[in-house]
Amino acid sequence: MTPATAPRRVLYVVSLFPCWSETFIVREIEVLLARGVDVRILSLKPPMEALVHERAARLLDRTLHPRPPLATALACLRLAIRRPVAVSAFGARLLAGLWRQPTKLLKSIGALARAAGHYEWIRRFDPELVHAPWATYPATVAWFLSRLLQRPFTFTSRAHDIFTEDQMMAGKLRHAALRVTITRHNVAYLSRWMRKPGELPVHVVHSSLDLADIAYVEDGRLPQRLLSVGRLDPIKGFDVLLHALALLRDRGVAFDSVIIGEGAERARLLALRDRLGLGDRVSFAGAKPQAEVHKAMAEATLMVMPCVVTEDGNADGIPNVLTEAMASGLAVVSTRVSGIPELVDDGVNGLLVPPRDAQALAAAVEQLLADPARRAAFARAGRRKVEQDFNVHVEAGRLLRHFAEVVHG
Template structure:
């Protein structure tokens, strides 16, 4: 009910909030205040954050894990709370958690060590189960039985007051306890200046509720009291047993009585603990210092990491999939919080992303039209509050774009050109035109792909950003390692090793490669390994036997060590009908493997003929056979092409260059979107219209 009332009142402040134009909406407490902040942030398109303390974590779990996932920052008051929250939120949300202590104003809290009553015990807190006042009464009863003289003042009100007073009477110690109720802060400070000992035996209640780090403890330590308390929740982060206070086990009246008796009887111990306690509060629990920390943290959050979502259809091992992984794992994590959505075909690439701390959403798509899938995608987009969304395939683009149209606040959408699409239908191009015309930016991985899209009227060529694929540069291997790997792969000692890596599909034109090798004299043929899988595998295997190269050809299937195979191969062949920016070519060049490629699409952008590799006309088996003959018989040429290719990959196609160039496009889109939003907020009377992009 409180949440509903608070939410209703909060929604009345939307106009004021827009006029104030904050960068961040922050709430204290993870209950209804954070619910209101969350709602206001979603409505107004701002980031939100909150601070959680104790009961709002341990007792009132009002969508707590969801709030942490959605928030830009989740602050709490102890390391103990962080550890507890870590068990209830995803690993990807952990970087959002931060500790900012509650504290006291040390400059306004005088520390008095002399003139205190060594037999005066004070306890301050709400009279409810988590404070452990029932245990304090039992401990005081034990002191009385031991003949220890003391006086106890209990400051606070609460539901247990009647019960606690009755218990003190039953223990025959009511004449030693003053139940003074709630007092103004000045009166509390006066009591803390008089008493030598502060007791607060906190405990975990039956319903799981517990304290965070009680501010009353901090106030007592700052004022010069020697404190005794329990090792519950975050209290040991404030009090180190025997150093700046005494810690006892919760609900242990005997241990509490022993600690109180020790402090009553040992003035030197009280003084030593009190001096250390004041220093502890000054160092780690000063309210002014903690407030500055919070302000710095909130400021960096408001101007800090942007939330990026990349969407792709399938994550089987392929070029676009590898580039997705390279982008998400190399983007600046101090500035970006990357996530991935994929629909089908999990592979080891997902494992790589998850190990790198990238949050991955799998939304299964069953059939061409799947309402459940669409609603799930829209829900992820809505809850994610992403700053920018980038789709990497046509299916991902169209469904993401449509799902974004359901949102009131839409982030900029970035479309992609990942190839030449030469064999696609006019329907494909109509859909692509629809997508790119509604994109804040379009990124092509090759100039050839951008040219085709512009020629077919999908987008203005000047507004397409060309960002070549990136590649990981592997460390060179030794001659001995190369020999061992070739033996393990089954490469004959006296044969040149040719390699193909890619999907076994029509686009890759593997039949051209097989026929070119078969056309060579047997003594000039290389030993050929085909790495990859796909729908043509059975037909290709049958063709190998038919043309008589079965003893010189092996199908290795899908492999995770393709880079190692490139490092031991004598050359790689890519005879594709079409390519955008081939990852396989880039990886081979980075590995120092000479390449032969068809002169299609983006291949000539990577391979400079006779310099970083050899090119041949598409589907020209005779020309391909000549290239194979040259590299098979000329080790010096292979070495020259290998060195130049690696230099080209290192200098122009590093993963850091890919990430940096892509980040610049994202930032440009976000800046333009922010400028439009600011303009709209400053002109509330102007008619509203939909954004030009999703």
């Protein structure tokens, strides 16, 4: 791709920026910037997280946050007066699509209003396309702005935004100039909103890593350290992990386990840990900066991520921490959920077990704790897998080629 064919200006619409759990979006934007694209970020919420990645902080001068309520209201009024047909037409589309989901309808209207608060700046910036890295409110706003600007909109779908949400997905798929998702599993899943499977092309671009950020470590690992990383949410399956660890303890297997992350499940998981008598074996370390997470990966023996599908259908796509662990030389055990088998080739670069099966999880962990040669083989194969399929310079380059096709095709 030549500089002349790449889009010159792209607007990213996100729910929250900076967002601690979305460093993959930061990496993607950094690659686009390095390749000459002027990327600006529209955040639909004000900054609210205590921990901010240094790399995300460097993008704050490119970010638009919501204006004060009065300024937003006046901007919305001006836009409605100047563009009554476009505003009312999209409002009618929104009402028709979400009237059965009144809470989401009201939140969508609020998101559109916050975008409208910056409309004059966005119009002057004149993006050649508007991209949403999530298929929910960001994609709704991107669609709205594309109608106002007469520019194409594109979106990426990932996990909860399609597994538990349907915010006008059929319309978004039909009207988007480009549909992207992060796994082949999701490509098949999105067919449920098409008149026939495969009717609309959906391209796979993985959430990926800058491998220069993660050192591959072979030596000096703590011999019995198990590591798990992720928000304390039901989709992570940490309750299954605790039951599996209790089985290992009862079998006399030596281990200690560290769980890094914070979330609504903390109190329940702590109570379960104590009820199972694992207080001296399992520590909940809370949220940690990325550098400390990578240090923990370099020290551990095994990454254990027992992801599940919840009763409402929610699940991970491919947990980014699994990709990071494999890049760091840490052998992994996970489950056959969603897109995880597209990263972890069972028996080649890690082990996969059925979700919610504590017995199988305990057996896989015990097997690898006892077999350092196999762990080392998995670690080498895991790094190769990430280098081949989850390199941000390759994946963001693929996304940029798709953007160029949209703009110039």
